[in-house]
Amino acid sequence: MTAIASAKRYDAVVLGAGHNGLIAACYMARAGLSVLVVERNPYIGGAAVSRQLYQDFTYSNCSYVCSLLRPEIMRTLELPLHGLQIIPYEGGCTMMRDGGHLALYDNHDALRREISRHSKRDAEAYDRFARDMLRQCRFIKPLLMRTPPDPTSFKPRDLMELLYLGQRFHRMGETRMYETLRFWTMSCADFLDEYFESDIVKAHLAGSSIIGTALGPRSPGTAYVLLHHYMGDIDDAVGAWGFARGGMGAVTNALAASFQASGGEIRCNAGAERVLTSGGRAVGVALADGTEVRAATIVSGLDVKRTFLGLVDRKDLPAEFHRQVENFKIRGSSGKLNIALDAVPSFPAIPEGAPCIRGDLHITDSIAMMERAYDDWKAGIWSQAPYVDMLIPSQIDPTMAPAGKHYMSVFVQYCPYELASGSWDDGKRQAFGETVIQAISRQSPDFRKLILHAEIRTPWDIENEVGLTEGNIFQGELTMDQLLFNRPVPGYAQYRSPIRGLYMCGSSTHPGGGVMGAPGANAAREILRDLRRDDLRLDGLH
Amino acid sequence: MSDAANRPPHFKQPLLTTPFHSRTRACSTVDQFVAWAGYTTVDVYTTVEQEYFAIRNACSVYDLTPMVKYRITGKDAENYLNRLVTRDVRRVKPGRVAYSVWCNDDGHLIDDGTIFRLETGEFLLCTAARQLDWLLDSAIGFDVAVEEVTESIAALSLQGPTSCAVLKALGLRGVERLRPFDIGRFVLGGADMTVSRTGFTGDLGYELWMTPADAVSVWDRLMIAGASSGIRPIGSQALDMARIEAGFIMPNIDFVPAEASVRIGRGRSPFELGLEWLVDLKKGHFNGRRALVAEQKRGAARRLVGLDIDGNKPALKALLYADKSCRREIGAISSALWSPTCKRNIALGLVDAPYFETGRQVWAEIYLCRELEWERRVARGVVVEKPFYAPARRKVTPAWDR
Incomplete structure (x- = not known):
C-alpha cells in the first residue's frame, strides 16, 4: 500500500495526547513551532482522562487524584484560564x-x-x-x-x-x-x-x-x-492531594485548549504506526489511517518500550540501547x-x-x-x-x-x-x-x-x-536504577534518543509519572534547545 | 474520667480545653483565644496592658496546663536526665527545680524547659514542644520510665509582687520561705497541691500544680484570696511582654528547635542563644557535648543578645545592619517590645560576630504602617546585658508581700 502523504508539513509531531505529550506540544507551539498531536483513541487524555460510561456519571478512568502537576506548568500554560481547577x-x-x-x-x-x-x-x-x-x-x-x-x-x-x-x-x-x-x-x-x-x-x-x-x-x-x-x-x-474539577480529564482538556489557543492541532483516531527515518534521522510518522506526516522533530509521549520496540525500525537502534529498553522495568x-x-x-x-x-x-x-x-x-x-x-x-x-x-x-x-x-x-x-x-x-x-x-x-x-505497557501507571518502575540520569536508560536521560530528531517526553523519562508534567516540559526545553529556539524564554522553565 | 468521655471527638473539636476552662472562659471579655500545644487558651482576657501590669504590680494568674509534661521515674532517672540535658542534674536536689536545655548530636537546641526533681528518682520535665519519641529513644539503656502526663496535671502560674501574699491568704503556710526554684507541698481544702517558686516573668512568682479534679476549686479560692491583692487572670500576650523583659527565649520565636527544622543551618547552640551558663562541659558526657566543646574552642559565629533600640517603636522582625546605610546585614530581631516598666525599647536579636559584643552599635530597619502608609526607619540599637528587668523581689527569701 502506498501511503498518502499529508499535505501539510509540521515542525513537530507529538505521539499521544496524554498530559506529557500535550505539555511538550504546548511549549513547542508557544515557541512558534507548528505542532501536530496525534492520538490513537477517539478521545484525548491518555491516562488523565474523564469519561462518561454510565448515564451522567463522570469517571476519572485511570489517574484519579492530582498533586504532582507542577504549578509552574499550570501557570505558564494558563491552564486555569482554560478551565483547570484543582x-x-x-x-x-x-x-x-x-x-x-x-x-x-x-x-x-x-x-x-x-x-x-x-x-x-x-x-x-x-x-x-x-x-x-x-x-x-x-x-x-x-x-x-x-x-x-x-x-x-x-x-x-x-x-x-x-x-x-x-x-x-x-x-x-x-x-x-x-x-x-x-x-x-x-x-x-x-x-x-x-x-x-x-x-x-x-x-x-x-x-x-x-x-x-x-x-x-x-x-x-x-x-x-x-x-x-x-x-x-x-x-x-x-x-496535599486533590481532585481536578470534572475529573482528571480536566487536566488534559485544559492542556488541549491551551495548545489549540497557541495554534496547535490535535488529530484523534490517528495512532502512530511507525516513526519514519532516513539516514538515522527521524523524518516523519506513519499513522494507522494510512497517512504519513512529515516533520523533522518527532516527540513520543508513549512509554519507552512502546516507542522503541513498537514504532521504530530496530535496525536503527544501537544494540546496547535496544537491550536496555527491552529490560526496562x-x-x-x-x-x-x-x-x-x-x-x-x-x-x-x-x-x-x-x-x-x-x-x-x-x-x-x-x-x-x-x-x-x-x-x-x-x-x-x-x-x-x-x-x-x-x-x-x-x-x-x-x-x-x-x-x-x-x-x-x-x-x-x-x-x-x-x-x-x-x-x-x-x-x-x-x-x-x-x-x-x-x-x-x-x-x-x-x-x-x-x-x-x-x-x-x-x-x-x-x-x-x-497504551501503557503492561498498564504500568508510571511508564516504568520508580526505582533508583531507573531514576535521574538512569531514566529511562543510561545515556539517554536527556529526552533525546539514538535516532536524531526523535525525542521522548513521557513518564518513562525523568522525573517519572504521577501526572506531574515535568517530563513533557523538560523534553520541550531540550527540543527547543536543539532547534536553537531556546532564546524564546519560557517563564518558569529554567 | 467523664469529662474526657463527654468531650466532642477530635475531628470536630481538635483543641482540648483545660480543667480551668469554665473559669477562664467566663473571665474572657474579648473572646480572644489562641491554640497552644493542643489546647484552646486565652490570648487576651480584657486588655493586654492591664493584664501586663497585674504581673508587674500585683498578682497575675496564668493557666499553664498546656505546658507539655513528662514524668520520668526509675533507678536511672538522674543518670538519664544528666545524659539528656546540658546541666548537671546531680546537683539538683529533691525538692528543687532547674531550668535547662537539651541538644541533638550537633549541639543544637531541641528545646528548653524546667526539670522538677520531685523525689530522688522522680522528675517532671516541662517543655514547650512534644518530643516523646526523642525522650524514649534517649532512654535506651537506662532503667527509666518516661510518661507523658500533660493531661493529668493542671497548673496555674501566679506571678507578681503580691503573689506570695495571695498564697498566704489562701492558707499556704510557710510558702514565703520557698527559695527561688524550691518545690513545696501543701494541702488546700483537703487536696494536695505542689507549689514551685518558678515562672516565666523574671518576677516574684509561683507555679501551682494539682490534679485536674481540684482545678476549679483552687481557681475559685485563689480569686477570693487575691481579691484585695489585685489578682487578675492574664492571657498569653501579657505574659509574652514580661518574658521579653526577663530576657527569656521562646522556641519557634527566638530559635527553631533543631529536631523540628526542615531547612539546613537553622539549628542553634546554647552558646549562640546566650545560654552558656546552662552548659556544664565538665559533668561528663551528655548529648551534643562533643559538638559544644568544638564550638567553644571555635567561638560562636553569632549570638542572641539583648538590644536597646532608639525611639519607641518595637523593632518587630527587623533586619539588623552594621551601618546606618543598611549595607551590611548582621542579623535579625526575633522578639521586640516597648517595655512599660523599663521605659525602654527592647529586643532580642541574633547578631553575627563581632557585633554581638556588649556595647556594640547596630542598626535596625523598622517598617511602620501609619494609617496604611508605610514608613521606613533605621533606628540605632545597642547591645546590652539581659535581663532588661530584674527586680530584687524575685530572689528575696522570705518573699515580700508586695
Missing part, C-alpha cells in the same frame, strides 16, 4: 479488620490526638516523619524541572548540572547525606520502622509506597516511591474499578461525621497484609486481600455524578498483567472485580447494593485502552 481533599482513613480505624486530618492537633489513640509515641514521632519527608522533598523538588546531567559527559552543561546536584547534596551536611542515600534505596517498611511502632500507622502511610509499583512494602526502593507521592503540593501545601501491577453509586456507602469503622470519608480510604491495616497482597502478585494471581486506594470525589466535586449519587474510584494494588492461569478474559476480569467488591464489602455492608455500574480495569485493559 481542589484539595482532606486526609484519609484506613479501616481495620477489628472495626477500628486510623484517620489522617489536616489539623495538627486533631491528627496528633487521632494517632495517639493508637500510640502516644507515634503521635509525637509523626512530626519527625513529616519533617524528614519535607527535608527530602526540599532536596528533590528543584531537580524535577531540570534535565538530569549525564555523569559521564564532559560537556560544560552536564558538568554544571552535576556540580549543582553535588552542591545541593553536599550542603545537606554529613548526617543528612547518609540519610538521603539510605532513603533512596531502602524499603518503605524499614523506613517507617525508624519512626513508628504502631502497625496501623505504618500500614496507612506505606500505601503510597506501593501504589503503581510491582514491589512490596518490604522491597528495597519503596521508600522513594513514598516520597514520590509526597513531593507534590497544592498551593504550596506540600504533600515496566511491570503491570495495578487495577482499577470505577463505580457509580446510588449513595455514599456506610463504613461502620469510620465515626459519624468524620471528614476523612471525603479523603482516601483503605482497608489494609498492616504491613504484613500489604506484603501478602504482593506475594499473590508474584505468584501470578491478583491479591486475594488487595490494597485499595478508594475515593468518592463526587462528595467534593459536584460535576462527577448526578445530585445525591456518587462516583467512587477504586485503585487496586496488586493485579498482574499476565495471570499464572494465562491471559485475562471476561470471566477473570469479573472475578477480579468481585474480589475487590468483596474486600470493600467487609468494611461496608451496604456497598454492594449501592452499585449501579462498575467498570473493571485490569493491567491488560489499561495497556489496551491507554
